[in-house]
Amino acid sequence: MRPGYFAEGPLARLTREFGLFGPLGDSTEPWMTAELDQHAAAVRDSIVADGGRLTRLGLSRYLDGFMDGCRERGWHSSCDGYDWETLRVLAVLRLAKEHGFVR
Template sequence: MRPGFFAEGPLARLSREFGLLGPLSGTTEPWLTAELDQHAAAVRDSLSADGGRITHRSLTRYLHGFIDGCRERGWHSASDGYDWETLRVLAVCRLAKEHGFVR
């Protein structure tokens, strides 16, 4: 296993679960790619706002905070389609894959 790869953590589990939606592997529709790019940029901006960088820990913390906020508002991922929250989680999972934190 390569350094930095985490086989069973929140990022790996969500990447596996949300990857079933399709856009984390293979080609996607152009509109979905654009949406994911925008969400990924927002996550990167949020993490780097105070001089931070994208690490496994920073993405995991971001994900936990984001999911906690979603749950407080009553959101759950059982709905069909790509709502705003689902797109943000997918973007975090995509960033984790791009940085080698998950497969």
């Protein structure tokens, strides 16, 4: 097993849940790829802004904080389509897959 991989952490759990309706693979529409790339870049910049590295723990903490903020605003993932929050979560999960933190 790859170091840093945590089978039952929040990244893995949400990857399974969002993978059911979200485009976490390579076969996405061009507009979706562009949106996810922009969100992923913003997430990565936020995590490494103070000289940090993109790690499983850093990405998990970012996701936890982001989801807390979403819940405080009353957001939930049962909407139709891809709103801003859903795209951000999908980008975080895609980053986790690309870096081997989840399968």
